[in-house]
Amino acid sequence: MHRSLLSRSSLALAGAMALLSSVSSTAQAPTPIGKVVYIHAGTLLDRPDAAPRGNSTLIVRDGKIEAIRDGFVAPEGGAKLVDLSKQFVLPGLIDMHVHIFNDDNKMRARIEQNNRDVEDSFVIGIDNARRTLEAGFTTLRDLGSDVHSVTALRDGINNGVLAGPTLYVAGRSISITSGHGDSSNNTNRDIAEMVHEHANNTCNGADDCRRAVRAQISQGADVIKFAATGGVNSNIAGGLNQQMFADEMKAIVDTAHMFGRKVAAHAHGNNGIKAALEAGVDSIEHGTYTDATTNALFKKRNAWFVPTMVAPHAALAQAQAGARSQNTLLKAQEAVASHAKNTAAAIKDGVKIAFGTDSGVGDHAKNAKEFALLVQAGMTPAAAIRSATLDAAALLGQEARIGSLAPGKDADIIAVGASPLEDVTRLENVNFVMRRGVVHKLDGQRQAFPPEQLSST
Structure with missing residues (x-):
């Protein structure tokens, strides 16, 4: 009896695996919100081994960080904006x-x-x-x-x-x-x-x-x-x-x-x-x-x-x-x-x-x-x-992809309300989450998945 149940479970899971693996396992997550996204960061800890930066703009394209610029740069060419100008931004x-x-x-x-x-x-x-x-x-x-x-x-x-x-x-x-x-x-x-x-x-x-x-x-x-x-x-x-x-x-x-x-x-x-x-x-x-x-x-x-x-x-x-x-x-x-x-x-x-x-x-x-x-x-x-x-x-062994925010790395980005360098427990309340360019949490709220397009500002 136990073996019969195990066999049925194995067959059901095999079907689920076939569905989930129908695309190559190395494929990226779904199309990011907006082909290009600008993120205005009030404070940016792009490298956790260095001091944070002040007002900064991260430019995300197709799930990767394309550039990081000082100050708040206006979106160009119909790009979408995520406003984290009053928040502390750091790597996922x-x-x-x-x-x-x-x-x-x-x-x-x-x-x-x-x-x-x-x-x-x-x-x-x-x-x-x-x-x-x-x-x-x-x-x-x-x-x-x-x-x-x-x-x-x-x-x-x-x-x-x-x-x-x-x-x-x-x-x-x-x-x-x-x-x-x-x-x-x-x-x-x-x-x-x-x-x-x-x-x-x-x-x-x-x-x-x-x-x-x-x-x-x-x-x-x-x-x-x-x-x-x-x-x-x-x-x-x-x-x-x-x-x-x-x-x-x-x-x-x-x-x-x-x-x-x-x-x-x-x-x-x-x-x-x-x-x-x-x-x-x-x-x-x-x-x-x-x-x-x-x-x-x-x-x-x-x-x-x-x-x-x-x-x-x-x-x-x-x-x-x-x-x-x-x-x-x-x-x-x-x-x-x-x-x-x-x-x-x-x-x-x-x-x-x-x-x-x-x-x-x-x-x-x-x-x-x-x-x-x-x-x-x-x-x-x-x-x-x-x-x-x-x-x-x-x-x-993934330093080239994750762990810091730099051009060419995955756009795995989070934000909290104030500096966790002063109070590390602030990381227990994350307001914003982006993984590979897809926003999963914004203003503390779960976002639709697959993602909906953010409106332009």
Whole structure:
């Protein structure tokens, strides 16, 4: 019975994928509002590593920034005008760690998990993507979703079928059997048997882990994620320390790099963080038990740290409310006790930080709450903003397209009412969002999609 349901869901999703992928996955979003758009910016942070500019005009053509000029330049040749002359304008934000299909209502999700089909999750993901875009995040890295669903969503957004951020996706997180990423943990024998028969993300031994990497890449993964240690939300006891052997981690990293994919390692325990860094990962996610030794190793290996500071607090609150298991409650208490202090030490030691929230554990569209926690841990508001723009773009390998505003780059542009360099929490209330030249939010209001033409001024 379970297999029959799974087959029907797979066929339905295959049909959705065929529709969404009918245009090349590399295609741009729909025709931007007006072929040419002028944006008057009261204050412009075009490069988050430099001081902001005063009154400026951005000229956007066909989804790209064509020019940036000082002062307010009048539109020419019938171009459209977006008036942000009283607002603070900056590049679209980047979140390097989300789970786009996770339901914000954890209690409902726990109750309904065995009643939902993949199509139900896909609808949740579509809504999460649009709300997150409207919160100012124009690019996301999804680090753990069904690979078929998330690549279909990615391609649907790129092809202009759906509204959402640009997605870079990992597919399923690679895990050992019983590790953080094995969805059969503590399930009954029927569900465990079904999961083990169909899962391609669990592996045991170096050769099997190479296979698991190739399985995700073969289905369209842009990046590879694996679980080096236990995790807070996996329904199994055993703490947060290393769960994967060094040769397994090295096999994953080497295979992914051979295919030109970067690798993110979920890692909480200090021993797992060290082993993953030694294996050559590009980023450590969470990093609860970093210390002076791991901080030095981050710098030696030129690796990035994605702290996801909001996540342990969200998981703890959910577990205390009964929406997560007792196993999660115990691990969340452990993580909250150490994470902020150790992240602050990593920032002080000069470890490279890229912005990530683990949204899907916490609520979607509230990603910007991470900024205040980064500042509390010792980052300046300017450094926190840079972590979600230039630095996140560098970790993605997409500096030529996103992370700053310059001629030739994607027109991913947001605006807030006043300077977030003075109060970083202002990024929690974004008034304007443009992604690849398409306005999705204007004057704080959702815009029609596909977009309607702005009237000339």
